[in-house]
Amino acid sequence: MAQHNAFYAQSGGVTAVINASACGVIEACRRHDDRIGKVYAGRNGIIGALTEDLIDVSQESDETIAALRHTPGGAFGSCRYKLKDIETHRVQYERLIDVFRAHDIRYFFYNGGGDSADTCLKVSQLSEHMGYPLTAIHVPKTIDNDLPITDNSPGFGSVAKYIATSTLETSQDIASMCATSTKVFVLEVMGRHAGWIAAAGALAGNGEGEPPHMVIFPEIAFSREAVMNRVQEAVKRYGYCVIVVSEGARYPDGTFLADSGNTDVFGHRQLGGVAPTLAGMIKQDLGYKYHWAVADYLQRAARHLASRTDVEQSYAVGTHAVELALAGKNAMMPTIERVSDTPYEWRIGAAPLAEVANREKFMPRDFIREDGFGITETCRRYLEPLIQGEDYPPYDNGLPRIATPKLARVARKLPDFEL
Amino acid sequence: MAQHNAFYAQSGGVTAVINASACGVIEACRRHDDRIGKVYAGRNGIIGALTEDLIDVSQESDETIAALRHTPGGAFGSCRYKLKDIETHRVQYERLIDVFRAHDIRYFFYNGGGDSADTCLKVSQLSEHMGYPLTAIHVPKTIDNDLPITDNSPGFGSVAKYIATSTLETSQDIASMCATSTKVFVLEVMGRHAGWIAAAGALAGNGEGEPPHMVIFPEIAFSREAVMNRVQEAVKRYGYCVIVVSEGARYPDGTFLADSGNTDVFGHRQLGGVAPTLAGMIKQDLGYKYHWAVADYLQRAARHLASRTDVEQSYAVGTHAVELALAGKNAMMPTIERVSDTPYEWRIGAAPLAEVANREKFMPRDFIREDGFGITETCRRYLEPLIQGEDYPPYDNGLPRIATPKLARVARKLPDFEL
Numbered sequence: 050m051a052q053h054n055a056f057y058a059q060s061g062g063v064t065a066v067i068n069a070s071a072c073g074v075i076e077a078c079r080r081h082d083d084r085i086g087k088v089y090a091g092r093n094g095i096i097g098a099l100t101e102d103l104i105d106v107s108q109e110s111d112e113t114i115a116a117l118r119h120t121p122g123g124a125f126g127s128c129r130y131k132l133k134d135i136e137t138h139r140v141q142y143e144r145l146i147d148v149f150r151a152h153d154i155r156y157f158f159y160n161g162g163g164d165s166a167d168t169c170l171k172v173s174q175l176s177e178h179m180g181y182p183l184t185a186i187h188v189p190k191t192i193d194n195d196l197p198i199t200d201n202s203p204g205f206g207s208v209a210k211y212i213a214t215s216t217l218e219t220s221q222d223i224a225s226m227c228a229t230s231t232k233v234f235v236l237e238v239m240g241r242h243a244g245w246i247a248a249a250g251a252l253a254g255n256g257e258g259e260p261p262h263m264v265i266f267p268e269i270a271f272s273r274e275a276v277m278n279r280v281q282e283a284v285k286r287y288g289y290c291v292i293v294v295s296e297g298a299r300y301p302d303g304t305f306l307a308d309s310g311n312t313d314v315f316g317h318r319q320l321g322g323v324a325p326t327l328a329g330m331i332k333q334d335l336g337y338k339y340h341w342a343v344a345d346y347l348q349r350a351a352r353h354l355a356s357r358t359d360v361e362q363s364y365a366v367g368t369h370a371v372e373l374a375l376a377g378k379n380a381m382m383p384t385i386e387r388v389s390d391t392p393y394e395w396r397i398g399a400a401p402l403a404e405v406a407n408r409e410k411f412m413p414r415d416f417i418r419e420d421g422f423g424i425t426e427t428c429r430r431y432l433e434p435l436i437q438g439e440d441y442p443p444y445d446n447g448l449p450r451i452a453t454p455k456l457a458r459v460a461r462k463l464p465d466f467e468l
Numbered sequence: 469m470a471q472h473n474a475f476y477a478q479s480g481g482v483t484a485v486i487n488a489s490a491c492g493v494i495e496a497c498r499r500h501d502d503r504i505g506k507v508y509a510g511r512n513g514i515i516g517a518l519t520e521d522l523i524d525v526s527q528e529s530d531e532t533i534a535a536l537r538h539t540p541g542g543a544f545g546s547c548r549y550k551l552k553d554i555e556t557h558r559v560q561y562e563r564l565i566d567v568f569r570a571h572d573i574r575y576f577f578y579n580g581g582g583d584s585a586d587t588c589l590k591v592s593q594l595s596e597h598m599g600y601p602l603t604a605i606h607v608p609k610t611i612d613n614d615l616p617i618t619d620n621s622p623g624f625g626s627v628a629k630y631i632a633t634s635t636l637e638t639s640q641d642i643a644s645m646c647a648t649s650t651k652v653f654v655l656e657v658m659g660r661h662a663g664w665i666a667a668a669g670a671l672a673g674n675g676e677g678e679p680p681h682m683v684i685f686p687e688i689a690f691s692r693e694a695v696m697n698r699v700q701e702a703v704k705r706y707g708y709c710v711i712v713v714s715e716g717a718r719y720p721d722g723t724f725l726a727d728s729g730n731t732d733v734f735g736h737r738q739l740g741g742v743a744p745t746l747a748g749m750i751k752q753d754l755g756y757k758y759h760w761a762v763a764d765y766l767q768r769a770a771r772h773l774a775s776r777t778d779v780e781q782s783y784a785v786g787t788h789a790v791e792l793a794l795a796g797k798n799a800m801m802p803t804i805e806r807v808s809d810t811p812y813e814w815r816i817g818a819a820p821l822a823e824v825a826n827r828e829k830f831m832p833r834d835f836i837r838e839d840g841f842g843i844t845e846t847c848r849r850y851l852e853p854l855i856q857g858e859d860y861p862p863y864d865n866g867l868p869r870i871a872t873p874k875l876a877r878v879a880r881k882l883p884d885f886e887l
Contacts, residue, residue: 062645226481342764350641353633433865
């Protein structure tokens with residue numbers, strides 16, 4: 050059978066396990082070397098394709114590719130770059146096809162979230178329109194867990210495990226200090242408009258009084274009064290209060306807590322995320338001593354505490370993307386289908402990109418407790434399997450070993466292109 | 469031989485491994501049940517002794533005590549409570565002796581940092597003065613690594629491993645995003661006036677251009693100009709800049725960066741730690757997109773990523789405290805003595821509390837690079853062994869298993885005591 054090349058690129062915010070998907074794609078391509086020649090990776094994502102800055106993955110050893118499975122971040126570089134509208138900026142899409150044609154790329158694997166699913170679909174449509182035989186497969190990834198159709202998004206399980214574990218651990222800390230010191234601990238987590246990551250913090254406890262005592266979701270309008278009442282109640286009843294708050298927490302009018310609009314004495318916008326803002330309110334209203342943490346990149350880079358379930362699923366969507374492409378499926382995305390909760394069983398399915406693109410999946414209301422400050426048993430049943438299992442990286446000299454790819458550049462064949 | 473009881477209490481900020489020391493003390497006491505009867509733990513540290521709120525550790529199973537080795541936080545409760553001056557508040561010290569006498573406590577194990585070493589010494593001196601036969605041993609603990617004489621402080625190795633690993637992981641993240649997005653990542657770490665924890669961040673890289681590109685120590689006066697020059701240089705040369713900054717970073721006049729003195733439009737003190745303050749300066753001076761994280765309790769509670777070296781040393785100072793006491797040594801502290809760097813070898817020593825109390829150990833100037841923004845090879849040789857080895861807790865259902873002691877209260881024998 051004829052042999053053609055493949056292109057792989059990473060898109061948007063990276064995760065602890067996006068490289069496990071890269072590993073899955075590349076290893077599957079190598080197993081199918083009768084049909085897939087070289088794998089070219091886009092340096093810094095789709096920008097690498099537009100500027101013809103391609104990485105020759107064939108120069109990486111099997112060991113380096115295997116090491117991607119336990120290396121956080123995006124090994125080939127990712128980007129926040131949304132292709133513009135196809136009607137007015139058709140030239141960008143045509144450029145992609147030009148680059149693909151010049152390097153005999155017939156397989157396009159795009160590893161990202163909702164935006165990149167949309168890009169992948171458009172590239173597929175344009176190549177068809179232009180008569181260029183391209184098979185475009187989207188490889189799902191996002192810590193935000195907001196991709197539709199798939200039961201969960203690769204990347205989410207690991208951040209969920211990190212946040213649940215960190216909530217459990219820090220709760221042990223404050224519980225031992227609260228008699229004479231800190232009464233309130235606020236942990237700020239990512240997730241944008243979706244409360245999935247915040248919900249994962251709730252996995253740290255379940256019984257009466259077990260921390261966290263409150264989760265603040267973006268899906269529930271923030272009421273300072275309701276929150277303060279609950280903080281006070283927890284401190285009175287349990288001696289302390291642990292709060293997991295989503296970066297996307299917002300007031301009823303939609304403005305974010307973090308975006309306070311305050312300015313300092315120099316006229317600069319006040320710094321700080323949700324956690325310090327909320328901690329400040331608690332200090333002001335209730336006078337409690339507080340600590341706060343902002344996990345930021347720590348949570349999405351914490352490969353050392355990845356969920357084994359998540360690593361396996363991230364790898365599997367990578368390999369199945371290649372299988373889909375070789376089976377002639379186009380404009381599709383591998384999905385994770387839940388077969389059962391207990392014992393947890395899953396399998397890989399597939400969804401047409403037309404049904405995936407530009408749809409965000411928020412927390413269903415019945416996943417959030419009536420009072421808005423915790424998760425329901427339905428949510429717990431959904432989340433628990435996703436953090437199961439550990440998948441430790443190897444360590445050298447006390448630190449996790451990371452892949453160090455050569456990232457050799459493919460010789461260019463086309464003129465420059467202005468982004 | 470006569471059998472008497474022991475008292476154990478945790479003091480000050482807890483660590484990921486202070487319970488490993490508790491485990492060491494209690495297991496050693498159980499091995500010596502011919503001489504040590506019951507172990508009583510102070511609920512919430514020394515306050516438990518003052519208020520006669522004692523926990524009967526004999527009611528905890530061997531399994532529970534073993535599980536302390538992998539449980540973060542302070543299992544019996546800690547406190548921030550410094551005994552007052554012995555001359556004017558002698559009544560507090562006498563109360564301790566009263567409680568010890570009432571419960572036949574002849575062994576006093578106090579697990580803490582510099583302040584508690586001082587308390588331990590004073591209790592020892594007063595008991596001698598009062599003719600009460602008490603053997604007082606201090607069990608060292610502090611993430612700040614600022615205890616003198618001992619080569620390193622139990623608790624530090626684990627936070628060092630966490631910060632070094634997190635710096636490595638987040639550097640992978642920003643390196644993959646920097647082409648189109650975040651240029652600067654700032655990680656704020658603990659350590660108060662000592663830069664030891666910040667220094668550990670530097671273990672993440674060594675070669676030219678390897679992150680972190682800058683460490684900001686409390687020991688080096690902060691110069692906005694010098695820092696901005698370096699940030700700009702790193703971004704220009706490597707595409708991004710990773711900064712590890714100590715919470716204790718300060719201006720030449722001694723004021724802390726975090727304590728900016730700014731107030732918001734409502735007249736409230738500006739919120740935020742060093743990281744958002746520094747990130748704001750970078751945005752203002754250089755315009756770079758940034759991310760920042762404040763690890764706070766996450767770093768000192770992260771038992772899931774403890775250093776095996778640290779766990780073993782924390783356990784060993786616990787067992788050796790008991791051995792010292794049984795050998796009739798009084799007012800002493802087990803220390804860690806370094807035998808060799810490569811291969812790393814250590815043994816337990818001992819130091820008189822009179823030499824330990826009220827002395828802080830800062831980073832030696834020759835551990836900090838000439839330019840003030842990194843560590844020297846001497847420092848690296850010192851730090852590297854301390855993060856060696858992993859010591860994973862067992863996991864249940866995706867989360868670390870923690871000890872759940874009963875914390876049964878000992879019947880009181882004395883009248884109330886006002887703190």
